[in-house]
Amino acid sequence: MxxxxxxxxxxxxxxxxxxxxxxxxxxxxxxxxxxxxxxxxxxxxxxxxxxxxxxxxxxxxxxxxxxxxxxxxxxxxxxxxxxKCGAYVVACDKEEIKILDQLKKRADKRNIRAYYIEREEIIKNEANISDDVIEAISFPDTAxxxxxxxxxxxxxxxxxxxxxxxxxxxxxxxxxxxxxxxxxxxxxxxxxxxxxxxxxxxxxxxxxxxxxxxxxxVYKKGEYFVLSKQANKFVNHIIYPVPTKVGKGVLAVPTTHGNILLGPNSNICESEDLSTTSEGLEYVRNHLNRIVKNIPYHEVIRSYSGLRPTxxxxxxxxxxxxxxxxxxxxxxxxxxxxxxxxxxxxxxxxxxxxxxxxxxxxxxxxxxxxPPVMNQLCEKEKNDMVKTQPLYGKIVCKCEKISYQEIVDAIHSPCGAKTIKAIKKRVRPGMGKCQGGFCEIEVAKILSKELNIPLTQVLYDEKHSNLGTEAK
Ligand SMILES: Cc1cc2nc3c(=O)[nH]c(=O)nc-3n(C[C@H](O)[C@H](O)[C@H](O)COP(=O)(O)OP(=O)(O)OC[C@H]3O[C@@H](n4cnc5c(N)ncnc54)[C@H](O)[C@@H]3O)c2cc1C
The missing domain is CATH 3.50.50.60 (FAD/NAD(P)-binding domain)
Incomplete structure (x- = not known):
């Protein structure tokens, strides 16, 4: 029991x-x-x-x-x-400034640090802010x-x-x-x-x-673009529009690994469908234009969506x-x-x-x-690791610089990764520009060896997501 x-x-x-x-x-x-x-x-x-x-x-x-x-x-x-990258909620007209005032009052009441910043101050920190933005509230503790x-x-x-x-x-x-x-x-x-x-x-x-x-x-789908790390200086803070009844709006968000997320929209969905749509992504583009400019769409490496249980x-x-x-x-x-x-x-x-x-x-x-994260170590620390465990020096994912041994560590960790996606979530091979084009098969081979299963039984994620079938 x-x-x-x-x-x-x-x-x-x-x-x-x-x-x-x-x-x-x-x-x-x-x-x-x-x-x-x-x-x-x-x-x-x-x-x-x-x-x-x-x-x-x-x-x-x-x-x-x-x-x-x-x-x-x-x-x-x-x-x-x-x-703690901080956030700017930006206003483009007088009506939106009234909403900033409401947010500021609410933040003060809840002891949340928030202060007004003028356009000149915003552009010192955010070169790609839209020309329409006139004022913002900075929330320095947003993380x-x-x-x-x-x-x-x-x-x-x-x-x-x-x-x-x-x-x-x-x-x-x-x-x-x-x-x-x-x-x-x-x-x-x-x-x-x-x-x-x-x-x-x-x-x-x-x-x-x-x-x-x-x-x-009610399922509400939110769709995003992901920008590669080459675009990581596009914004330094999270840039929000003022919130509406529909939600917090379409944002530009830095990630902890140096990518940028652009999105989400909010669309009611009948089923747990996670596909992205051209209409949804077009909505993201159109709404983002109000708050930021020079958006480096040539650095898009992926789109994805999530479902809000609203x-x-x-x-x-x-x-x-x-x-x-x-x-x-x-x-x-x-x-x-x-x-x-x-x-x-x-x-x-x-x-x-x-x-x-x-x-x-x-x-x-x-x-x-x-577990150790090789690409966050200094040269000396890396060399010491490789001396004791040479497979920390064998790079499998060239985009994210992930070693063979880190993948093995993820497989044998307490909630060990059993699928390619589970490895990706723990140590990030496949998260870079090639999106797994080069390393996915190498990851599958490591899973096959460590889990002692045929390569054809390695799953990408859910049941029946095997990478291949036995040749007849
Ligand atoms: C587009 C979008 C943007 C968001 N942005 C933010 C944000 O920036 N900040 C923020 O604070 N929140 C954000 N949220 C909300 C946040 O992501 C969720 O509130 C949070 O992840 C919910 O976590 P959870 O554990 O409740 O649900 P989940 O992560 O969905 O976990 C529920 C689990 O239950 C399992 N399950 C379901 N049915 C069964 C069953 N019958 N048997 C066994 N298992 C089952 C599922 O497989 C799932 O793993 C966002 C959400 C979306 C969709």
Whole structure:
């Protein structure tokens, strides 16, 4: 019998697994995907918003402000990327300046650092700001992270501390018996005292397995262009337009690895469809033109999209089931779900889990050891590594400068990568200009060797995504 089953290994499920692994509990995490962070956490803007945007009185406002303040310490402890690049919300006319005034008031009320800057000051820092921009508010504490790295590091530490992680199995049925639940996947039936429904876009379906879902999700797709690192000076801050009822708008966002993201739009979608569309990307282009100029589209290396599980009242839905207080629904976790995730986890544990279970701290908690990242070492450190492990000197991905041994390390890490995409998310071969054109097959060969499976059984990502078939 488990104490807790968490359904969903996105950023929210990963924070919960990590935080709950500090207590003497039996915790299992189940995700239908073959890797951690393959849902909405896979594809977003990666911004730790400071929390000036959500409406007063919402859970979003409360948890975003708290979560953003928790990230620096968490990222330091886990030794993962966190960059306070700062953000400019820009205004192009008098009406938009009125919106800046509202944001400033809200930021002041919430103790978020924010100050006005005039056009002359903006262009000193951002040469590519549009000629129409007249004023901005600077939010110096807005930050960016690497969401997959964060979720994976959290889950690794959870697994090191005893959490059981089941990947590639979809929860399709939940039965309630006297005093406990049985959670069914294709292969297993797991008994548990408590369920946390952190299934992102799938959360309403999970809720419907227990009761008529108390929340309704609408999928809102956001599409992006990714610019290569050659364009990394295009913007230094995150550049936002003023927000509207539709959302935070189309942005230019630096990433922790030196790329630039352009997007997203927001389009209602009937199914969990992640294709990008020419109309969506055209919308991104048209809206971006208002806030930035000289956009280096010749440096586009990829487009992608993510799905927001948006609720009907604009707020997160975080409450126990009406039928049984031992099932906690985390519904409608759209933006700023990433920025809020550490605070969502703390809130769920404090408000609900403590009322269902005794939480006794573990006697011994083990910290995760971050793997070496060769392209971040100085020459001497690199040489020392290569002397002890020569495969740290064999480069597989020439664009991102990723060595053979780093890929092997990722395969044998606590939540080991089993697919090409899982390797890409952990150590980045295929994230550069060639997008895997040269290194993907080399990565597949390493997976085949290390996992001891034929090359044709190596998956790109989900079931049946094999790279090739046996020759007849
Ligand atoms: C375009 C876009 C831009 C965004 N930008 C930002 C931003 O800059 N900053 C910010 O704070 N937020 C942003 N967000 C929101 C943020 O990405 C999400 O709020 C956050 O990632 C949600 O995490 P999660 O763990 O709740 O969901 P997910 O990451 O979706 O995780 C849920 C998991 O549940 C699994 N699952 C679903 N159904 C089942 C089932 N039946 N059985 C087993 N597993 C199941 C899925 O496979 C998935 O892995 C953005 C979102 C989008 C789409």
């Amino acid at each position: 488990q104490d807790i089953v968490i359904i969903g290994a996105g950023i929210v499920g990963s924070f919960l697994a990590h935080d709950l692994s500090k207590y003497d509990l039996k915790v299992t995490v189940i995700d239908k995907e073959n890797d951690i962070a393959n849902g909405t956490t896979m594809a977003n803007s990666a911004i730790i918003h400071t929390g000036y945007d959500p409406e007063d009185g919402t859970l979003k406002a409360e948890l975003n402000v708290k979560g953003a303040k928790m990230y620096p310490e968490i990222c330091k402890e886990l030794k993962i990327d966190y960059q 960016i992270i690497y969401p997959w790295q964060c979720a994976i590091a959290l889950m690794e530490e959870a697994v090191i501390n005893g959490v059981d992680l089941i990947l590639g199995e979809k929860v399709y049925k939940i039965h309630e018996k006297q005093g406990f639940f049985t959670v069914y996947t294709e292969k297993k039936a797991i008994n548990t005292k408590v369920i946390i429904n952190a299934a992102g876009c799938g959360a309403e379906k999970i809720a419907n397995m227990i009761e008529k879902s108390p929340f309704h999700i 609720g009907n009242n604009g707020d997160f839905y975080i409450k126990p089931s009406y039928k049984n207080k031992n099932i906690i629904h985390l519904g409608c976790i759209d933006s700023p779900g990433l920025a809020s995730a550490p605070a969502i986890s703390a809130y769920v544990i404090q408000e609900y889990i403590k009322k269902c279970l005794d939480l006794l701290p573990k006697r011994k908690y083990v910290k995760r050891k971050a």
